[in-house]
Each structure stands twice: as C-alpha cells, then as structure tokens.
Amino acid sequence: DFDVSQPWLTRVIERRPRQILRAVDGVGFSIARGETFALVGESGSGKSTVARMVVGLLPPSGGDVRITGVSMTDPRQAAERRRLRRRIQMIFQDPYASMNPRWRVGRIIAEPIRAFNLLQGEAAILARVGELLTLVGLHPDDRVKYPHEFSGGQRQRVAIARALASEAEFLVGDEPTSALDVSVQAQILNLMRDLQGRLGLTYLFISHNLAVVRHMATRVGVMYLGRVVEIGTSHALFRAPRHPYTRMLLDAVPDIGMTGRTRTPVSGEIPNPIDPPSGCTFHPRCPFANERCRAEVPGLIDGVACHAVQEGRLD
Numbered sequence: 001d002f003d004v005s006q007p008w009l010t011r012v013i014e015r016r017p018r019q020i021l022r023a024v025d026g027v028g029f030s031i032a033r034g035e036t037f038a039l040v041g042e043s044g045s046g047k048s049t050v051a052r053m054v055v056g057l058l059p060p061s062g063g064d065v066r067i068t069g070v071s072m073t074d075p076r077q078a079a080e081r082r083r084l085r086r087r088i089q090m091i092f093q094d095p096y097a098s099m100n101p102r103w104r105v106g107r108i109i110a111e112p113i114r115a116f117n118l119l120q121g122e123a124a125i126l127a128r129v130g131e132l133l134t135l136v137g138l139h140p141d142d143r144v145k146y147p148h149e150f151s152g153g154q155r156q157r158v159a160i161a162r163a164l165a166s167e168a169e170f171l172v173g174d175e176p177t178s179a180l181d182v183s184v185q186a187q188i189l190n191l192m193r194d195l196q197g198r199l200g201l202t203y204l205f206i207s208h209n210l211a212v213v214r215h216m217a218t219r220v221g222v223m224y225l226g227r228v229v230e231i232g233t234s235h236a237l238f239r240a241p242r243h244p245y246t247r248m249l250l251d252a253v254p255d256i257g258m259t260g261r262t263r264t265p266v267s268g269e270i271p272n273p274i275d276p277p278s279g280c281t282f283h284p285r286c287p288f289a290n291e292r293c294r295a296e297v298p299g300l301i302d303g304v305a306c307h308a309v310q311e312g313r314l315d
C-alpha cells in the first residue's frame, strides 16, 4: 500500500551565511494514494522546500515526513527508507539539468533499472526502455538520441520515463511544466494525468500557476511565507476560496477568480522571509487585517488559517 496518509508537521530552518530562514513552519498535510495534491503559492512561499523534504533531499529540523508509515527522518528506519527511495521520484522544472548530456536517452532511462537491479540482461532492459518511451509518447528508436536533440517537452517526457523506470509510485513535480510553452505544457499535464490513471500514481504537484493546479489537483494547499494558509479540495477551493490570500491569488487570474463576493485587490509584495511580519504574516497585504491579526498567528482551523474567517468577519 502506498500512501502518504500520516499527517505530518515540519519545520525547516535553512542556514545561510549570517541568516536563519525558517522556510517552512508547521506545515501539515497528508496525501492519499492515487490523488494529486498541489501546493500553490508565490515564489518564496516554501513550496519547493516542502517538495525537497518529501523526497528526502532536505531533512526537516523538526517534525517528520512519513510515507506509507516510514519516517523520512528516524535513523531506526534507514533500511525501510532505502527501499522506499526508488518509489518516490522528483520531476524538475528543467529536466536537462538532471541528465548527463553525453549519455544517450536509452542509457539515461536504463540507469535506474540497472542501479536498482530491477531487470537482468541487456535484452530485457532494452525492451523495457522501449516500453517506457512508448508509454510517455516517444518512439522506442528515440533511445539512440541525446538529450539536446529533444525539445523541452520531449525532454520532460524522458524525465518522466526515467522516473517510471525505477517503478516510482509517488511523483513530486516541482513546477514540471513552467518552462514550457502553453500548448506543450497542456500535453505534458495530460500525459501525467493519463499515466496516473493507468498506473495508479500519486502526485505532489508544486506550482505557482492556478490554472495548472485546477487542471491537475484533487486537493490543494495554499502556502504563504512557509505556512499553509488554506487547504481543501480543488473543487471547493476554486469555487469558494476562503482565506484572503487565496482570494487575492484567484482574483488575479482572469477566468478563475470572482464568484459573487467582493473582489480582493492584489496589493503588495511577498515580504522578506528572513524578517517576516508579526502575527498573521499576511497582515501587511490584507484588507481585513486588524489588531489581533498583527499580534496573533492564526492556527489552521477547519482548513483555513485566518482570524477574520474564524470570527465570521468575511463574506
């Protein structure tokens, strides 16, 4: 059974020269098998930090990440963690950066099959590589090409094939289509959805693009300055956003925002996470902020972290 069903709490402190940045604080969510959970927010909101923690690239300095009950931090579970590793793969915005430019694509895709000893014999590996290329909409003969011979969209297909080569069940995509043209972006998103249906994959999708998130996600977490400020089903969140920041994000996108309520104007910039505002960190940008907001951090209650929502002050 593969699910990220344990809610978890994490705190990541990134140490930089002369600075301590609490990139993520008290983020808790769970992802069920077969679903697409999206984290959305502006750059600097901590989305990528969460993604890197989930795949084990970055250890949380507090709290834990649990995947199918296996802790990503507990030293006593190192062996289980190693077994889990190949089942969790990350898809990056720029797949080229993670490919050896001097390797043919066939070798790139075969590498995890060899590394994890999943198949014996060159003929079996070759057949599997052809199968994977076909699965992602490329041709088996494409294995002889080099990464630079492909377009950006095709390279992302290769990256997906390589992730599937390790028999991944949980894919974490950090802005996997952000660098692509809109039409190519749609093709890759549709491929990912198609593969999810066929292979029962689970996705954690990191994006700043609300249209992409609405297209892909079953559930969404909205992040602001390292915290989840709203969490809910994609359907509910896009139909009736509750947190003022979520409303602001949605209202900024034509075709998505506004459902009869008062428009929340977009204003201000995301503050410096090194020196975050007091209380609710969104208060300098929030039209509904009051004294309590400036003093007290709102807890995530019933899927939303906002005093005004909890006090019934919002429409």
Ligand code: SF4
Pocket (backbone or CB within 6 Å): 243, 244, 245, 280, 281, 282, 283, 286, 287, 288, 289, 290, 293, 298, 305, 306, 307, 308, 309
């Ligand atoms: Fe705005 Fe206050 Fe809600 Fe923060 S807690 S989003 S400042 S109303």
Ligand code: MG
Pocket (backbone or CB within 6 Å): 043, 047, 048
């Ligand atoms: Mg990022």
